[in-house]
Every structure is written in C-alpha cells, then in structure tokens.
Amino acid sequence: MTARRIAVLGTGYVGLTTGACLASLGHRVVCADVDAAKVARLERGEVDMLESGLAELVADGLASGRLGFVVGSPTAVGEAEMVFLCVPTPMASDGGADLAVVESVIREVGHLLSSECVLVTKSTVPVGTSARVAELVRRDDVAVVSNPEFLREGSAVHDFLHPDRIVVGSNDHAAARRVAELYAELEAPTVLTDAASAELVKYAANCLLATKLAYVNALAEVCEHRGADIADVTAGMDSDREVGRSFLRPGPGWGGSCLPKDTHALLRISESVGVDFALLRAVISANARQRERMVTKIADTCGTGDPGSLSGVRLGVLGLTFKAGTDDLRDSPALSVVSLLARHGAELRAYDPALRGDEPRLEGVATLVDDPYQAVKGAAGIVVLTEWPEFRELDWSRLAAMLDGSVVVDTRNHLDPRQPQAAGVSWHGLGRPSPPR
Structure with a gap:
C-alpha cells in the first residue's frame, strides 16, 4: 500500500x-x-x-x-x-x-x-x-x-x-x-x-433498513392484537437467510442523524424525476405514527388509555439518545416520545448514561438526573426508551420500592421481563405478551 x-x-x-x-x-x-x-x-x-x-x-x-x-x-x-x-x-x-x-x-x-x-x-x-x-x-x-x-x-x-x-x-x-x-x-x-450509482447506494441501503424497522414495528402491533410473540416471530424470520436478522427488533421508531434525513432525501430525489415512491412515503409516515403509538401504549398502562389522562402523571424515563453507545440526540425517537408525553401533561424525570448537566433540548420537557433510581422515585411508571446495557442490571427490588406505581413500559423489549415481574412490577413490551407475576 x-x-x-x-x-x-x-x-x-x-x-x-x-x-x-x-x-x-x-x-x-x-x-x-x-x-x-x-x-x-x-x-x-x-x-x-x-x-x-x-x-x-x-x-x-x-x-x-x-x-x-x-x-x-x-x-x-x-x-x-x-x-x-x-x-x-x-x-x-x-x-x-x-x-x-x-x-x-x-x-x-x-x-x-x-x-x-x-x-x-x-x-x-x-x-x-x-x-x-x-x-x-x-x-x-x-x-x-x-x-x-x-x-x-x-x-x-x-x-x-x-x-x-x-x-x-x-x-x-x-x-x-x-x-x-x-x-x-x-x-x-x-x-x-460510476459516481451516480455510488451516491445512490447509501440512500438505497438506509431506506431499506428504515423499511425493515417500520415493518417489524407494525408486525409487533399485530402481535399485540392477536396474542402472538414478536420475539418468536422474528426468530422464525431470522432463520431465513434471504430475510436476515438485522433491523428486525421493534422499538419506538427509527431516528438519528442518517435514516430520517436519508429517507426524506431519497423521496425528494424520486419526486424530482417523476417517480412516485409510495412505499418510502408510507415508511416515513409509519415511523411518525410509531412514536404516537408509544404514547398511547404508555397511557394504556399508566393512565386511562387516553394520552390526555397522563396530565400530572409522573413518569421515570430511562434513555434519551437515539440508540445506546452514543450521546447523539439528533432526531432521537426517545426524545420525540418524551416531548409528546410532556405535551400531554406528563411530569418527566429522565436518566441517560451518556448525558450530563444542562441539555437545552430537554428544557420544559423533562428533568435530567444523574441516577436511574432518582429518575423513577415516586413515579407512576417507568418508560425504557434506549437500549443501554446497564438497564438490564438494575436492582428491581429497589426500583419497585421507590415507585408509586408498579409498571414498566419497555419500548425496546430490552429487559428480561422476569426481573421486574419478580419484584412485583408489571412489564409491558412491544408485540410480546406480559408474563404472569
């Protein structure tokens, strides 16, 4: 070389x-x-x-x-x-x-x-x-x-x-x-x-990944209505080499610095040459709806089922960055969900291991604290929005004693449901049945 x-x-x-x-x-x-x-x-x-x-x-x-x-x-x-x-x-x-x-x-x-x-x-x-x-x-x-x-x-x-x-x-x-x-x-x-093909590769790849995420999120919702388990469904899909196992985990929506920007850019490129990329438009719409659905799901477990019922309800939020391993909040689905919850009147205290001190994007939305236990103290429920590994190591007996309620909404299916359940806390994931206590 x-x-x-x-x-x-x-x-x-x-x-x-x-x-x-x-x-x-x-x-x-x-x-x-x-x-x-x-x-x-x-x-x-x-x-x-x-x-x-x-x-x-x-x-x-x-x-x-x-x-x-x-x-x-x-x-x-x-x-x-x-x-x-x-x-x-x-x-x-x-x-x-x-x-x-x-x-x-x-x-x-x-x-x-x-x-x-x-x-x-x-x-x-x-x-x-x-x-x-x-x-x-x-x-x-x-x-x-x-x-x-x-x-x-x-x-x-x-x-x-x-x-x-x-x-x-x-x-x-x-x-x-x-x-x-x-x-x-x-x-x-x-x-x-050639140059044009190389330029299109990145958009093509990212938009396909966004499509897979939107697909598995919708599939998880179907599972919730029909009593199926999305973990088993995707395990069955993983075995098919033509499907692949990447980007088949449900969550609160995709975000970050690339997928939102790249999906909109490819849609704009398509429109500029007269191509109606209806599938990609539907993927973008489905992602926006997924964030709203998370709020409804939280209201179902911590309120009366209507997002308006969250007014005055205190929630402890675990995770704000768009994914674990980064401190990036750009177009974070976690931050979008938190903002929607605040708009419906919820009182939010949040913890993220990558964030410290003042974070201007949280002003008027949530109080950022330096400890996960401090975030959940006195809360009606816990909301997991980012899949940080340390959240799997929390002391659920201690958390249960600090909660006013007894619910955790795991929007990443990140936790082992048996741990909160053993402490008397009801676990609610995406597309998965809540195990009995």
Whole structure:
C-alpha cells in the first residue's frame, strides 16, 4: 500500500473517524474544521463525542505524527493528494439534502487543490453531486470521486476498520481505483462503479433498513392484537437467510442523524424525476405514527388509555439518545416520545448514561438526573426508551420500592421481563405478551 497525503474537511462523526482511521492505516492525514476551539481540543487529544475507540485512535495518530488538525479548509488542502469532504448535508426545508456547506467549501478550496488531486465526497449526498462538484471546481486536473460512508454511531471505528464493503464511484476510473487502494489493507469487498450509482447506494441501503424497522414495528402491533410473540416471530424470520436478522427488533421508531434525513432525501430525489415512491412515503409516515403509538401504549398502562389522562402523571424515563453507545440526540425517537408525553401533561424525570448537566433540548420537557433510581422515585411508571446495557442490571427490588406505581413500559423489549415481574412490577413490551407475576 502506498501511503498518501490526505486532507479531511470536517471533524464530525464521519470526518474525525475517517481521518483517525486513515492515519491508523499508515496515511498522513490533516483534518480541518472551522471551529478553532474544537481544533485546539483535538490537538490535545480531547474527543468530545462518545464513540468507542475513537479517542484512542486520535491519540495514536497524534503520537505517530500521522494525524494533525488545522483551522480552516484552505490550510489543509495545499499538499494533499486526496481531499475528503466530510461536511454536514442536513435536511433542507423541502426534504432534500442541503448542499450549501459542500458548495461553500468547494468554492473556498477548489483553486488551491494540487494538480492531480482527487476530491472525494464522503458525506451523504444526492445523485448528481459529483457532477455538481466538478462543475464548481472547473479543473480538468482534479478528479471527483464518490466514496460513501457506512458508519454506525457508537461503532464507527469498528465499522470503518471492518467494513462489509467499500463503495467507490467516479467517471474517472483511475481516480476511483486510487481511492479504493487507500483501504487495501482492510481486504473488504470493493464495488467500483460510476459516481451516480455510488451516491445512490447509501440512500438505497438506509431506506431499506428504515423499511425493515417500520415493518417489524407494525408486525409487533399485530402481535399485540392477536396474542402472538414478536420475539418468536422474528426468530422464525431470522432463520431465513434471504430475510436476515438485522433491523428486525421493534422499538419506538427509527431516528438519528442518517435514516430520517436519508429517507426524506431519497423521496425528494424520486419526486424530482417523476417517480412516485409510495412505499418510502408510507415508511416515513409509519415511523411518525410509531412514536404516537408509544404514547398511547404508555397511557394504556399508566393512565386511562387516553394520552390526555397522563396530565400530572409522573413518569421515570430511562434513555434519551437515539440508540445506546452514543450521546447523539439528533432526531432521537426517545426524545420525540418524551416531548409528546410532556405535551400531554406528563411530569418527566429522565436518566441517560451518556448525558450530563444542562441539555437545552430537554428544557420544559423533562428533568435530567444523574441516577436511574432518582429518575423513577415516586413515579407512576417507568418508560425504557434506549437500549443501554446497564438497564438490564438494575436492582428491581429497589426500583419497585421507590415507585408509586408498579409498571414498566419497555419500548425496546430490552429487559428480561422476569426481573421486574419478580419484584412485583408489571412489564409491558412491544408485540410480546406480559408474563404472569
């Protein structure tokens, strides 16, 4: 493998993980960000985000001299053989991806790129972005390549270093091969394709995962009405190799930084070319309904069945991040459910092991406490919204003694129902019968 000089523009989840991992593979990497205070922290090896193994990888990169940080994109790109765009592409008002930051960075650095440099879009971008980037750069000596990321928050480092596949797309096949060679040490299956196909892969994969989640959530609701057990149903489905076992666990809805944005973006892409993607529209609608259904389920167990009956009812909430292993609250289904509960008048105290101190998104919604037992003290019921492993280790005898009520609503089917039941607390999951006490 030839070690390359690489610039990574942006130090969010994708950018920092990409930079640190490429440095660990032997490349010389400079990561740039507009936030000078953040760059100063990273230069000291301080990683703000909760991401397993990332702080250690950054420290190793700094110690080896293969990883560095600078303020501003122009400072990073001058000597780079490859420049990775890892900047935000948030959802625009029309549901599509907002490429304002991407275009701004290209205008800023396009004329500074070295001859024969490869410009790589790592951020999730809609079909046609590579062509748009090339149009903005206006340089025949700079190739544009799409190299979408497939990183899950909480396991991003592992996903980067142990990928299921590497996807690289460009109309310049030699440039695409150069980018693919960066990952040669990983020995992962590589898909070399055109730019448009590579750009569509990420959306196609994420929207299918969102569809599976919406499907299993609806299936769990059917189970509740017909007395079936979703755990047994999905176990039977898991055995079919053509179905697969991933993303077949019910929950309060999907969320995070990718699935909501990517489903809306693909829907917008489809509409722009006259394709009625009714299935994807239904998936998005079903996800919104799932969050409302969680509130109704909580009202059924802690109120009188109507969400309005939760007014003045105190609930202890366990988990707020969109999934365990991360401190990310972006489009968290847990936070959405908590907000809906507060809107119906419930009094909420919440605990999440990844959150400490002030959290502005909880203001007027819930009181954040530093201990799970403090969260449930005096509550009419407990609501589990994030699948943190430590929730399976709670002392249910102690919890039962602190509760005013005797109910736990487990929206992740995360707990062993026998533990709360043995302490006299009724367990209610999704699509599963509540075991007798």
